[in-house]
Amino acid sequence: MNTINLECVDSLSFYKNFQDKQSNEDTFRYEIMAPFKKMWDYLNAPMTPKSLGGYDVLMASEMLGIWTPRKSFNLIENQIDPLEQTNIFKEYSDVIETALARFTKINYQIPLDIIHLNILLGDPENKLLMASEGYSGFGGIPGFILLIVVPNDFNRIRLKSALAHELNHNIRFTYEPFNRGNISVEDYLVIEGLAEVFAESLYGQEFRGPWVQDYDEEEMSYTIEVMKDGRNVKGFEEVAAYMYGDEVATAQGYNPVGLSRNAGYTIGYHLVKAYLKNTGQTIEQATLTPTEIIVRDSKFFQ
Template sequence: MNEFKVTLVDSLAFYQKCLRESVDENVFRYEMMQPLEGMWQYLNAPLFPKTPGGYDVVMASEMMGIWTPRKSIDLIESKIEPLRRTNIFSEYQQVFKESAQRFSEIGYQIPVDEFIANILLGDPENGVLMASEGYSGFGGIPGYIMLLVVPNDFNQTRLKSALAHEFNHNVRFTYEPFNHGDVSVEDYLVIEGLAEVFAEDLYGVDQRGPWVQEYDAEELAYTIEVMKDGREARGFDQVSAYMYGDEVAKEQGYSPVGLSRNAGYTIGYHVVKAYLKNTGKTIAEATVTPSKTIVKESRIFDE
Protein backbone atom coordinates (compact mmCIF):
# COMPACT_ATOMS: atom_id res chain seq x y z
CA MET A 1 0.00 0.00 0.00
CA ASN A 2 1.36 3.40 -0.98
CA GLU A 3 1.34 5.80 1.96
CA PHE A 4 2.83 9.27 1.88
CA LYS A 5 2.29 12.82 3.07
CA VAL A 6 0.86 15.47 0.75
CA THR A 7 1.67 19.11 1.54
CA LEU A 8 -0.16 21.82 -0.39
CA VAL A 9 1.37 25.30 -0.49
CA ASP A 10 -1.24 27.84 0.63
CA SER A 11 -1.24 29.83 -2.58
CA LEU A 12 -4.73 31.25 -1.97
CA ALA A 13 -3.49 32.97 1.19
CA PHE A 14 -0.63 34.46 -0.82
CA TYR A 15 -2.97 35.81 -3.49
CA GLN A 16 -5.30 37.28 -0.88
CA LYS A 17 -2.28 39.02 0.64
CA CYS A 18 -1.49 40.44 -2.80
CA LEU A 19 -4.96 42.00 -2.87
CA ARG A 20 -4.60 43.56 0.58
CA GLU A 21 -1.10 44.97 0.41
CA SER A 22 1.90 45.60 -1.79
CA VAL A 23 3.78 42.32 -2.19
CA ASP A 24 7.22 42.17 -3.77
CA GLU A 25 9.05 39.34 -5.46
CA ASN A 26 10.79 38.31 -2.23
CA VAL A 27 7.47 37.44 -0.60
CA PHE A 28 6.70 35.32 -3.66
CA ARG A 29 10.18 33.80 -3.41
CA TYR A 30 9.78 32.76 0.23
CA GLU A 31 6.09 31.91 0.50
CA MET A 32 5.47 30.32 -2.89
CA MET A 33 8.79 29.00 -4.16
CA GLN A 34 10.87 28.11 -1.10
CA PRO A 35 8.64 25.07 -0.34
CA LEU A 36 9.70 23.81 -3.79
CA GLU A 37 13.38 24.59 -3.24
CA GLY A 38 14.42 20.95 -3.69
CA MET A 39 12.82 20.93 -7.13
CA TRP A 40 14.40 24.24 -8.10
CA GLN A 41 17.83 23.05 -6.95
CA TYR A 42 17.49 20.05 -9.24
CA LEU A 43 16.63 22.44 -12.07
CA ASN A 44 19.61 24.69 -11.22
CA ALA A 45 17.39 27.65 -10.38
CA PRO A 46 18.64 29.22 -7.13
CA LEU A 47 16.25 30.78 -4.64
CA PHE A 48 18.20 34.03 -5.05
CA PRO A 49 20.13 35.10 -8.16
CA LYS A 50 23.89 34.71 -7.94
CA THR A 51 24.29 38.12 -9.55
CA PRO A 52 21.86 41.08 -9.52
CA GLY A 53 19.15 40.48 -12.10
CA GLY A 54 20.42 36.94 -12.71
CA TYR A 55 18.59 33.67 -13.10
CA ASP A 56 16.61 32.53 -10.09
CA VAL A 57 13.28 30.95 -9.12
CA VAL A 58 11.35 34.14 -9.93
CA MET A 59 12.75 34.34 -13.44
CA ALA A 60 12.25 30.60 -13.92
CA SER A 61 8.64 30.93 -12.76
CA GLU A 62 7.98 33.69 -15.26
CA MET A 63 9.49 31.60 -18.04
CA MET A 64 7.09 28.78 -17.13
CA GLY A 65 4.13 31.14 -17.37
CA ILE A 66 3.54 31.72 -13.64
CA TRP A 67 2.34 35.14 -12.49
CA THR A 68 4.79 36.87 -10.14
CA PRO A 69 4.56 40.21 -8.30
CA ARG A 70 6.87 41.70 -10.89
CA LYS A 71 3.68 42.04 -12.92
CA SER A 72 0.52 43.99 -12.15
CA ILE A 73 -1.97 42.54 -9.68
CA ASP A 74 -4.62 43.64 -12.17
CA LEU A 75 -3.72 40.62 -14.30
CA ILE A 76 -4.89 38.15 -11.65
CA GLU A 77 -7.24 40.12 -9.40
CA SER A 78 -10.35 38.72 -11.08
CA LYS A 79 -8.86 35.18 -11.24
CA ILE A 80 -8.35 34.48 -7.52
CA GLU A 81 -11.96 33.70 -6.62
CA PRO A 82 -12.52 31.52 -9.75
CA LEU A 83 -9.39 29.56 -8.82
CA ARG A 84 -10.74 28.97 -5.32
CA ARG A 85 -14.10 27.86 -6.76
CA THR A 86 -12.53 25.11 -8.86
CA ASN A 87 -12.60 22.94 -5.69
CA ILE A 88 -9.11 21.57 -6.39
CA PHE A 89 -8.01 22.88 -2.97
CA SER A 90 -10.48 20.55 -1.27
CA GLU A 91 -10.15 17.67 -3.75
CA TYR A 92 -6.40 17.38 -4.25
CA GLN A 93 -5.95 14.78 -1.49
CA GLN A 94 -8.47 12.53 -3.18
CA VAL A 95 -6.61 12.83 -6.49
CA PHE A 96 -3.39 11.67 -4.84
CA LYS A 97 -5.19 8.83 -3.09
CA GLU A 98 -6.99 7.59 -6.21
CA SER A 99 -3.86 7.91 -8.34
CA ALA A 100 -1.64 6.08 -5.86
CA GLN A 101 -4.20 3.29 -5.49
CA ARG A 102 -3.67 2.31 -9.13
CA PHE A 103 -0.02 1.59 -8.37
CA SER A 104 -0.79 -0.19 -5.11
CA GLU A 105 -3.01 -2.53 -7.12
CA ILE A 106 -0.07 -3.66 -9.25
CA GLY A 107 2.35 -3.83 -6.31
CA TYR A 108 4.47 -0.82 -7.30
CA GLN A 109 5.74 0.98 -4.20
CA ILE A 110 6.21 4.64 -5.08
CA PRO A 111 9.55 5.65 -3.50
CA VAL A 112 8.35 9.09 -2.33
CA ASP A 113 7.57 9.91 1.31
CA GLU A 114 6.13 13.37 0.72
CA PHE A 115 4.61 15.19 -2.24
CA ILE A 116 4.66 18.98 -2.21
CA ALA A 117 2.02 20.50 -4.48
CA ASN A 118 1.53 24.10 -5.51
CA ILE A 119 -1.46 25.41 -7.47
CA LEU A 120 -0.52 28.75 -8.94
CA LEU A 121 -2.13 31.45 -11.01
CA GLY A 122 -0.72 31.64 -14.49
CA ASP A 123 0.24 34.78 -16.38
CA PRO A 124 -2.58 35.73 -18.79
CA GLU A 125 0.02 37.47 -20.97
CA ASN A 126 1.96 34.23 -21.55
CA GLY A 127 1.07 33.14 -25.08
CA VAL A 128 2.15 29.52 -24.75
CA LEU A 129 0.11 29.02 -21.58
CA MET A 130 -2.98 30.68 -23.00
CA ALA A 131 -2.72 28.57 -26.16
CA SER A 132 -3.22 25.47 -23.98
CA GLU A 133 -6.57 26.74 -22.66
CA GLY A 134 -4.88 28.65 -19.85
CA TYR A 135 -3.45 25.79 -17.83
CA SER A 136 -0.37 23.64 -17.58
CA GLY A 137 1.70 21.79 -15.01
CA PHE A 138 5.10 20.45 -14.07
CA GLY A 139 5.73 17.08 -12.47
CA GLY A 140 9.23 16.36 -13.71
CA ILE A 141 10.87 15.97 -10.28
CA PRO A 142 9.44 13.19 -8.08
CA GLY A 143 7.93 14.64 -4.91
CA TYR A 144 7.03 18.02 -6.45
CA ILE A 145 4.00 18.99 -8.52
CA MET A 146 2.93 22.38 -9.83
CA LEU A 147 -0.25 23.35 -11.60
CA LEU A 148 -0.53 26.78 -13.17
CA VAL A 149 -3.94 28.05 -14.11
CA VAL A 150 -5.68 31.07 -15.57
CA PRO A 151 -9.18 29.87 -14.64
CA ASN A 152 -11.73 29.68 -17.43
CA ASP A 153 -14.78 27.62 -18.40
CA PHE A 154 -12.64 24.96 -20.07
CA ASN A 155 -9.98 24.30 -17.46
CA GLN A 156 -11.81 24.88 -14.17
CA THR A 157 -13.40 21.40 -14.31
CA ARG A 158 -10.19 19.70 -15.46
CA LEU A 159 -7.77 20.41 -12.63
CA LYS A 160 -8.20 16.99 -10.99
CA SER A 161 -7.29 15.42 -14.33
CA ALA A 162 -4.33 17.78 -14.72
CA LEU A 163 -3.09 16.90 -11.22
CA ALA A 164 -3.38 13.18 -11.99
CA HIS A 165 -1.41 13.79 -15.21
CA GLU A 166 1.44 15.35 -13.23
CA PHE A 167 1.27 12.63 -10.57
CA ASN A 168 1.80 10.07 -13.32
CA HIS A 169 4.92 11.98 -14.41
CA ASN A 170 6.19 11.82 -10.84
CA VAL A 171 5.73 8.06 -10.71
CA ARG A 172 7.16 7.52 -14.19
CA PHE A 173 10.31 9.39 -13.23
CA THR A 174 10.83 7.17 -10.19
CA TYR A 175 11.01 4.32 -12.71
CA GLU A 176 12.82 5.99 -15.63
CA PRO A 177 14.41 9.27 -14.47
CA PHE A 178 13.92 12.21 -16.81
CA ASN A 179 17.08 13.42 -18.55
CA HIS A 180 16.21 16.91 -19.75
CA GLY A 181 19.34 17.34 -21.84
CA ASP A 182 19.28 13.91 -23.47
CA VAL A 183 15.61 12.97 -23.69
CA SER A 184 14.55 11.57 -27.07
CA VAL A 185 11.39 12.32 -29.02
CA GLU A 186 10.38 8.69 -28.53
CA ASP A 187 10.84 8.94 -24.75
CA TYR A 188 8.82 12.12 -24.57
CA LEU A 189 6.00 10.69 -26.66
CA VAL A 190 5.65 7.88 -24.14
CA ILE A 191 5.99 10.17 -21.09
CA GLU A 192 3.16 12.45 -22.18
CA GLY A 193 1.01 9.66 -23.58
CA LEU A 194 1.19 7.75 -20.30
CA ALA A 195 0.25 10.80 -18.25
CA GLU A 196 -2.77 11.76 -20.33
CA VAL A 197 -4.13 8.22 -20.65
CA PHE A 198 -3.68 7.81 -16.88
CA ALA A 199 -5.70 10.98 -16.23
CA GLU A 200 -8.33 9.86 -18.72
CA ASP A 201 -8.53 6.45 -17.08
CA LEU A 202 -9.26 8.08 -13.72
CA TYR A 203 -11.55 10.93 -14.73
CA GLY A 204 -12.91 10.19 -18.20
CA VAL A 205 -12.24 11.27 -21.76
CA ASP A 206 -14.34 14.41 -21.30
CA GLN A 207 -11.72 15.65 -18.81
CA ARG A 208 -8.85 15.21 -21.28
CA GLY A 209 -6.53 18.15 -21.77
CA PRO A 210 -6.33 20.25 -24.96
CA TRP A 211 -2.86 18.93 -25.70
CA VAL A 212 -4.41 15.82 -27.27
CA GLN A 213 -5.76 17.00 -30.62
CA GLU A 214 -8.50 15.45 -32.75
CA TYR A 215 -6.75 14.63 -36.05
CA ASP A 216 -8.53 13.22 -39.06
CA ALA A 217 -7.10 10.03 -40.58
CA GLU A 218 -4.94 11.88 -43.10
CA GLU A 219 -3.31 14.23 -40.60
CA LEU A 220 -2.83 11.42 -38.10
CA ALA A 221 -1.03 9.29 -40.69
CA TYR A 222 1.13 12.24 -41.77
CA THR A 223 2.04 13.14 -38.18
CA ILE A 224 2.93 9.55 -37.33
CA GLU A 225 5.26 9.46 -40.35
CA VAL A 226 7.05 12.65 -39.27
CA MET A 227 7.41 11.26 -35.74
CA LYS A 228 8.70 7.97 -37.10
CA ASP A 229 11.50 9.77 -38.92
CA GLY A 230 12.37 12.01 -35.98
CA ARG A 231 11.77 9.87 -32.93
CA GLU A 232 15.48 9.31 -32.23
CA ALA A 233 16.20 13.06 -32.11
CA ARG A 234 17.52 14.02 -28.68
CA GLY A 235 17.81 17.12 -26.51
CA PHE A 236 15.00 19.36 -25.37
CA ASP A 237 15.39 21.86 -28.21
CA GLN A 238 14.89 19.06 -30.75
CA VAL A 239 12.15 17.37 -28.77
CA SER A 240 10.16 20.58 -28.27
CA ALA A 241 9.62 21.03 -32.00
CA TYR A 242 8.09 17.56 -32.26
CA MET A 243 6.06 17.74 -29.06
CA TYR A 244 4.63 21.26 -29.28
CA GLY A 245 4.46 21.77 -33.06
CA ASP A 246 5.72 24.48 -35.38
CA GLU A 247 3.87 27.44 -33.89
CA VAL A 248 5.39 27.04 -30.43
CA ALA A 249 8.76 26.00 -31.88
CA LYS A 250 8.99 29.31 -33.73
CA GLU A 251 7.92 31.27 -30.64
CA GLN A 252 10.64 29.59 -28.59
CA GLY A 253 13.36 29.90 -31.21
CA TYR A 254 13.44 26.23 -32.26
CA SER A 255 13.46 24.93 -35.83
CA PRO A 256 9.98 23.80 -36.97
CA VAL A 257 9.62 20.28 -38.36
CA GLY A 258 6.26 20.53 -40.10
CA LEU A 259 3.80 19.64 -37.33
CA SER A 260 0.56 20.98 -35.89
CA ARG A 261 0.25 22.24 -32.33
CA ASN A 262 0.79 19.56 -29.66
CA ALA A 263 1.53 16.89 -32.25
CA GLY A 264 3.77 14.91 -29.93
CA TYR A 265 1.18 14.83 -27.15
CA THR A 266 -1.39 13.56 -29.61
CA ILE A 267 0.79 10.81 -31.05
CA GLY A 268 2.03 9.84 -27.60
CA TYR A 269 -1.58 9.38 -26.53
CA HIS A 270 -2.24 7.11 -29.52
CA VAL A 271 0.96 5.14 -28.88
CA VAL A 272 -0.05 4.38 -25.29
CA LYS A 273 -3.66 3.60 -26.19
CA ALA A 274 -2.45 1.17 -28.86
CA TYR A 275 -0.01 -0.45 -26.43
CA LEU A 276 -2.76 -1.03 -23.88
CA LYS A 277 -5.10 -2.44 -26.52
CA ASN A 278 -2.46 -4.77 -27.96
CA THR A 279 -1.15 -6.08 -24.64
CA GLY A 280 -4.10 -5.93 -22.25
CA LYS A 281 -1.92 -4.12 -19.71
CA THR A 282 -3.28 -1.48 -17.35
CA ILE A 283 -2.12 2.12 -17.54
CA ALA A 284 -0.38 1.69 -14.16
CA GLU A 285 1.55 -1.32 -15.52
CA ALA A 286 2.46 0.67 -18.63
CA THR A 287 3.76 3.53 -16.46
CA VAL A 288 6.49 1.22 -15.13
CA THR A 289 7.37 -0.29 -18.52
CA PRO A 290 10.36 0.78 -20.67
CA SER A 291 9.59 3.32 -23.40
CA LYS A 292 11.02 1.16 -26.15
CA THR A 293 8.77 -1.74 -25.14
CA ILE A 294 5.70 0.49 -25.24
CA VAL A 295 6.57 1.91 -28.66
CA LYS A 296 7.46 -1.48 -30.12
CA GLU A 297 4.34 -3.22 -28.87
CA SER A 298 2.08 -0.31 -29.86
CA ARG A 299 3.09 -1.05 -33.49
CA ILE A 300 2.21 2.57 -34.33
CA PHE A 301 5.38 3.04 -36.39
CA ASP A 302 5.46 -0.39 -38.03
CA GLU A 303 3.84 0.51 -41.33
Protein backbone atom coordinates in the same frame (compact mmCIF):
# COMPACT_ATOMS: atom_id res chain seq x y z
CA MET B 1 3.51 -0.04 1.35
CA ASN B 2 5.11 3.24 2.39
CA THR B 3 2.97 6.21 3.35
CA ILE B 4 3.37 9.23 1.09
CA ASN B 5 2.52 12.53 2.75
CA LEU B 6 1.04 15.39 0.78
CA GLU B 7 1.82 19.05 1.39
CA CYS B 8 0.04 21.78 -0.56
CA VAL B 9 1.38 25.32 -0.43
CA ASP B 10 -1.23 27.83 0.79
CA SER B 11 -1.07 29.96 -2.32
CA LEU B 12 -4.63 31.23 -1.88
CA SER B 13 -3.68 33.04 1.32
CA PHE B 14 -0.69 34.55 -0.49
CA TYR B 15 -2.92 35.98 -3.22
CA LYS B 16 -5.51 37.26 -0.77
CA ASN B 17 -2.82 38.85 1.41
CA PHE B 18 -1.25 40.41 -1.66
CA GLN B 19 -4.60 42.01 -2.32
CA ASP B 20 -4.38 43.52 1.17
CA LYS B 21 -0.74 44.50 0.58
CA GLN B 22 0.53 41.99 3.15
CA SER B 23 2.45 39.90 0.60
CA ASN B 24 5.29 40.91 -1.67
CA GLU B 25 8.09 39.59 -3.86
CA ASP B 26 9.99 38.17 -0.90
CA THR B 27 6.85 36.40 0.34
CA PHE B 28 6.61 34.75 -3.06
CA ARG B 29 10.23 33.62 -2.90
CA TYR B 30 10.40 32.41 0.68
CA GLU B 31 6.87 31.21 1.43
CA ILE B 32 5.39 30.16 -1.91
CA MET B 33 8.53 28.83 -3.60
CA ALA B 34 10.75 27.84 -0.67
CA PRO B 35 8.95 24.47 -0.21
CA PHE B 36 10.04 23.77 -3.80
CA LYS B 37 13.66 24.77 -3.26
CA LYS B 38 14.93 21.26 -3.94
CA MET B 39 13.14 21.32 -7.28
CA TRP B 40 14.44 24.78 -8.16
CA ASP B 41 17.96 23.76 -7.15
CA TYR B 42 17.69 20.84 -9.55
CA LEU B 43 16.67 23.33 -12.25
CA ASN B 44 19.54 25.65 -11.29
CA ALA B 45 17.16 28.43 -10.30
CA PRO B 46 18.37 30.13 -7.09
CA MET B 47 15.95 31.77 -4.65
CA THR B 48 17.65 35.11 -5.34
CA PRO B 49 19.65 36.10 -8.42
CA LYS B 50 23.43 35.82 -8.19
CA SER B 51 23.70 39.18 -9.95
CA LEU B 52 21.32 42.09 -10.46
CA GLY B 53 18.67 41.07 -12.96
CA GLY B 54 20.03 37.52 -13.12
CA TYR B 55 18.25 34.20 -13.35
CA ASP B 56 16.32 33.22 -10.24
CA VAL B 57 13.15 31.50 -9.07
CA LEU B 58 10.97 34.41 -10.23
CA MET B 59 12.38 34.36 -13.73
CA ALA B 60 12.09 30.57 -13.87
CA SER B 61 8.48 30.78 -12.70
CA GLU B 62 7.63 33.34 -15.36
CA MET B 63 9.14 31.08 -18.02
CA LEU B 64 6.67 28.40 -16.91
CA GLY B 65 3.77 30.84 -17.26
CA ILE B 66 3.37 31.58 -13.54
CA TRP B 67 2.35 35.07 -12.43
CA THR B 68 4.90 36.62 -10.09
CA PRO B 69 4.86 39.87 -8.08
CA ARG B 70 7.19 41.41 -10.64
CA LYS B 71 4.09 41.81 -12.80
CA SER B 72 0.99 43.91 -12.17
CA PHE B 73 -1.42 42.54 -9.58
CA ASN B 74 -4.22 43.76 -11.84
CA LEU B 75 -3.52 40.77 -14.07
CA ILE B 76 -4.71 38.31 -11.42
CA GLU B 77 -6.85 40.37 -9.07
CA ASN B 78 -10.08 39.07 -10.57
CA GLN B 79 -8.78 35.49 -10.83
CA ILE B 80 -8.35 34.72 -7.11
CA ASP B 81 -11.99 33.93 -6.36
CA PRO B 82 -12.48 31.91 -9.58
CA LEU B 83 -9.41 29.84 -8.69
CA GLU B 84 -10.83 29.08 -5.27
CA GLN B 85 -14.22 28.30 -6.79
CA THR B 86 -12.77 25.57 -9.00
CA ASN B 87 -12.68 23.53 -5.74
CA ILE B 88 -9.26 22.11 -6.61
CA PHE B 89 -7.99 23.13 -3.16
CA LYS B 90 -10.66 20.89 -1.64
CA GLU B 91 -10.25 18.07 -4.14
CA TYR B 92 -6.49 17.75 -4.70
CA SER B 93 -5.92 15.27 -1.88
CA ASP B 94 -8.60 12.92 -3.18
CA VAL B 95 -7.12 13.13 -6.69
CA ILE B 96 -3.64 12.19 -5.50
CA GLU B 97 -4.76 9.53 -3.03
CA THR B 98 -6.97 7.89 -5.67
CA ALA B 99 -4.15 7.92 -8.20
CA LEU B 100 -1.57 6.56 -5.77
CA ALA B 101 -3.96 3.76 -4.78
CA ARG B 102 -3.95 2.54 -8.37
CA PHE B 103 -0.21 1.84 -8.07
CA THR B 104 -0.59 0.29 -4.64
CA LYS B 105 -2.90 -2.26 -6.27
CA ILE B 106 -0.11 -3.40 -8.58
CA ASN B 107 2.35 -3.49 -5.66
CA TYR B 108 4.61 -0.67 -6.84
CA GLN B 109 6.52 0.76 -3.90
CA ILE B 110 6.71 4.41 -4.95
CA PRO B 111 10.05 5.68 -3.62
CA LEU B 112 8.69 8.95 -2.24
CA ASP B 113 8.01 10.09 1.30
CA ILE B 114 6.28 13.33 0.40
CA ILE B 115 4.68 15.05 -2.56
CA HIS B 116 4.73 18.85 -2.59
CA LEU B 117 1.93 20.54 -4.54
CA ASN B 118 1.70 24.17 -5.58
CA ILE B 119 -1.45 25.46 -7.31
CA LEU B 120 -0.64 28.83 -8.80
CA LEU B 121 -2.28 31.53 -10.84
CA GLY B 122 -0.92 31.78 -14.35
CA ASP B 123 0.08 34.88 -16.23
CA PRO B 124 -2.71 35.79 -18.67
CA GLU B 125 -0.13 37.63 -20.79
CA ASN B 126 1.82 34.40 -21.35
CA LYS B 127 0.88 33.40 -24.90
CA LEU B 128 1.95 29.76 -24.60
CA LEU B 129 -0.08 29.24 -21.44
CA MET B 130 -3.16 30.87 -22.90
CA ALA B 131 -2.79 28.82 -26.09
CA SER B 132 -3.32 25.71 -23.94
CA GLU B 133 -6.66 26.99 -22.66
CA GLY B 134 -5.06 28.84 -19.75
CA TYR B 135 -3.63 25.94 -17.79
CA SER B 136 -0.53 23.83 -17.58
CA GLY B 137 1.56 21.89 -15.09
CA PHE B 138 4.98 20.57 -14.24
CA GLY B 139 5.60 17.17 -12.70
CA GLY B 140 9.05 16.47 -14.06
CA ILE B 141 10.80 16.03 -10.73
CA PRO B 142 9.42 13.31 -8.43
CA GLY B 143 7.96 14.74 -5.24
CA PHE B 144 7.05 18.11 -6.73
CA ILE B 145 3.99 19.13 -8.75
CA LEU B 146 3.06 22.57 -10.07
CA LEU B 147 -0.42 23.29 -11.41
CA ILE B 148 -0.66 26.63 -13.22
CA VAL B 149 -4.08 28.09 -13.94
CA VAL B 150 -5.80 31.14 -15.37
CA PRO B 151 -9.31 29.96 -14.46
CA ASN B 152 -11.90 29.76 -17.23
CA ASP B 153 -14.91 27.67 -18.14
CA PHE B 154 -12.80 25.16 -20.06
CA ASN B 155 -10.09 24.42 -17.54
CA ARG B 156 -11.97 24.81 -14.25
CA ILE B 157 -13.58 21.38 -14.73
CA ARG B 158 -10.34 19.76 -15.93
CA LEU B 159 -7.98 20.57 -13.08
CA LYS B 160 -8.36 17.17 -11.41
CA SER B 161 -7.45 15.50 -14.69
CA ALA B 162 -4.48 17.85 -15.14
CA LEU B 163 -3.27 17.04 -11.62
CA ALA B 164 -3.53 13.30 -12.31
CA HIS B 165 -1.52 13.85 -15.51
CA GLU B 166 1.31 15.53 -13.58
CA LEU B 167 1.24 12.89 -10.85
CA ASN B 168 1.72 10.21 -13.48
CA HIS B 169 4.88 12.04 -14.55
CA ASN B 170 6.11 11.95 -10.95
CA ILE B 171 5.57 8.20 -10.75
CA ARG B 172 7.00 7.49 -14.21
CA PHE B 173 10.17 9.37 -13.36
CA THR B 174 10.72 7.34 -10.19
CA TYR B 175 10.89 4.35 -12.53
CA GLU B 176 12.58 5.81 -15.61
CA PRO B 177 14.17 9.20 -14.78
CA PHE B 178 13.86 12.12 -17.18
CA ASN B 179 17.14 12.87 -18.94
CA ARG B 180 16.86 16.26 -20.60
CA GLY B 181 20.08 15.97 -22.55
CA ASN B 182 19.48 12.44 -23.81
CA ILE B 183 15.70 12.24 -24.11
CA SER B 184 14.46 10.98 -27.47
CA VAL B 185 11.29 11.70 -29.39
CA GLU B 186 10.13 8.17 -28.54
CA ASP B 187 10.76 8.77 -24.84
CA TYR B 188 8.76 11.98 -24.82
CA LEU B 189 5.89 10.51 -26.82
CA VAL B 190 5.55 7.73 -24.26
CA ILE B 191 5.89 10.06 -21.26
CA GLU B 192 3.07 12.35 -22.37
CA GLY B 193 0.93 9.54 -23.73
CA LEU B 194 1.10 7.66 -20.43
CA ALA B 195 0.17 10.75 -18.42
CA GLU B 196 -2.86 11.69 -20.48
CA VAL B 197 -4.21 8.15 -20.79
CA PHE B 198 -3.79 7.75 -17.02
CA ALA B 199 -5.73 10.96 -16.36
CA GLU B 200 -8.40 9.83 -18.81
CA SER B 201 -8.69 6.48 -17.02
CA LEU B 202 -9.58 8.36 -13.84
CA TYR B 203 -11.78 11.18 -15.13
CA GLY B 204 -12.96 10.28 -18.61
CA GLN B 205 -12.23 11.39 -22.15
CA GLU B 206 -14.47 14.43 -21.87
CA PHE B 207 -11.98 15.97 -19.42
CA ARG B 208 -8.97 15.31 -21.62
CA GLY B 209 -6.55 18.20 -21.99
CA PRO B 210 -6.36 20.39 -25.12
CA TRP B 211 -2.86 19.07 -25.79
CA VAL B 212 -4.42 16.00 -27.44
CA GLN B 213 -5.73 17.20 -30.78
CA ASP B 214 -8.41 15.69 -33.00
CA TYR B 215 -6.63 15.09 -36.32
CA ASP B 216 -8.39 13.89 -39.42
CA GLU B 217 -7.09 10.75 -41.11
CA GLU B 218 -4.81 12.61 -43.52
CA GLU B 219 -3.13 14.72 -40.84
CA MET B 220 -2.80 11.75 -38.52
CA SER B 221 -1.05 9.70 -41.21
CA TYR B 222 1.26 12.57 -42.07
CA THR B 223 2.10 13.26 -38.43
CA ILE B 224 2.85 9.59 -37.72
CA GLU B 225 5.29 9.51 -40.64
CA VAL B 226 7.12 12.61 -39.41
CA MET B 227 7.36 11.11 -35.92
CA LYS B 228 8.52 7.78 -37.34
CA ASP B 229 11.34 9.46 -39.24
CA GLY B 230 12.40 11.52 -36.22
CA ARG B 231 11.67 9.16 -33.36
CA ASN B 232 15.34 8.59 -32.51
CA VAL B 233 16.21 12.30 -32.42
CA LYS B 234 17.64 13.16 -28.99
CA GLY B 235 18.05 16.24 -26.80
CA PHE B 236 15.26 18.36 -25.36
CA GLU B 237 15.69 21.31 -27.73
CA GLU B 238 15.42 19.04 -30.77
CA VAL B 239 12.68 16.83 -29.33
CA ALA B 240 10.56 19.81 -28.23
CA ALA B 241 9.83 20.72 -31.85
CA TYR B 242 8.22 17.30 -32.37
CA MET B 243 6.18 17.55 -29.17
CA TYR B 244 4.90 21.12 -29.35
CA GLY B 245 4.65 21.68 -33.10
CA ASP B 246 6.00 24.40 -35.38
CA GLU B 247 4.21 27.39 -33.87
CA VAL B 248 5.63 26.86 -30.39
CA ALA B 249 8.99 25.66 -31.73
CA THR B 250 9.42 28.89 -33.68
CA ALA B 251 8.37 31.03 -30.72
CA GLN B 252 10.87 29.23 -28.46
CA GLY B 253 13.73 29.33 -30.92
CA TYR B 254 13.67 25.64 -31.88
CA ASN B 255 13.89 24.40 -35.45
CA PRO B 256 10.37 23.53 -36.74
CA VAL B 257 9.90 20.10 -38.29
CA GLY B 258 6.56 20.55 -40.07
CA LEU B 259 4.03 19.65 -37.39
CA SER B 260 0.81 21.06 -35.99
CA ARG B 261 0.45 22.25 -32.40
CA ASN B 262 0.90 19.56 -29.74
CA ALA B 263 1.61 16.89 -32.34
CA GLY B 264 3.74 14.83 -29.97
CA TYR B 265 1.10 14.83 -27.25
CA THR B 266 -1.49 13.65 -29.74
CA ILE B 267 0.66 10.87 -31.19
CA GLY B 268 1.86 9.81 -27.74
CA TYR B 269 -1.72 9.45 -26.56
CA HIS B 270 -2.66 7.22 -29.47
CA LEU B 271 0.58 5.25 -29.24
CA VAL B 272 -0.06 4.37 -25.59
CA LYS B 273 -3.67 3.52 -26.38
CA ALA B 274 -2.44 1.12 -29.07
CA TYR B 275 0.01 -0.47 -26.63
CA LEU B 276 -2.71 -1.08 -24.04
CA LYS B 277 -5.03 -2.56 -26.66
CA ASN B 278 -2.35 -4.86 -28.09
CA THR B 279 -1.01 -6.12 -24.77
CA GLY B 280 -3.96 -6.02 -22.37
CA GLN B 281 -1.77 -4.19 -19.86
CA THR B 282 -3.25 -1.58 -17.53
CA ILE B 283 -2.14 2.03 -17.70
CA GLU B 284 -0.47 1.58 -14.30
CA GLN B 285 1.55 -1.38 -15.59
CA ALA B 286 2.43 0.59 -18.70
CA THR B 287 3.67 3.51 -16.57
CA LEU B 288 6.29 1.10 -15.20
CA THR B 289 7.30 -0.33 -18.58
CA PRO B 290 10.40 0.73 -20.57
CA THR B 291 9.86 3.07 -23.49
CA GLU B 292 11.28 0.69 -26.07
CA ILE B 293 8.82 -2.05 -25.09
CA ILE B 294 5.84 0.29 -25.27
CA VAL B 295 6.87 1.56 -28.69
CA ARG B 296 7.62 -1.93 -30.00
CA ASP B 297 4.46 -3.58 -28.75
CA SER B 298 2.23 -0.68 -29.74
CA LYS B 299 3.15 -1.50 -33.37
CA PHE B 300 2.32 2.13 -33.97
CA PHE B 301 5.16 2.85 -36.39
CA GLN B 302 5.02 -0.43 -38.33
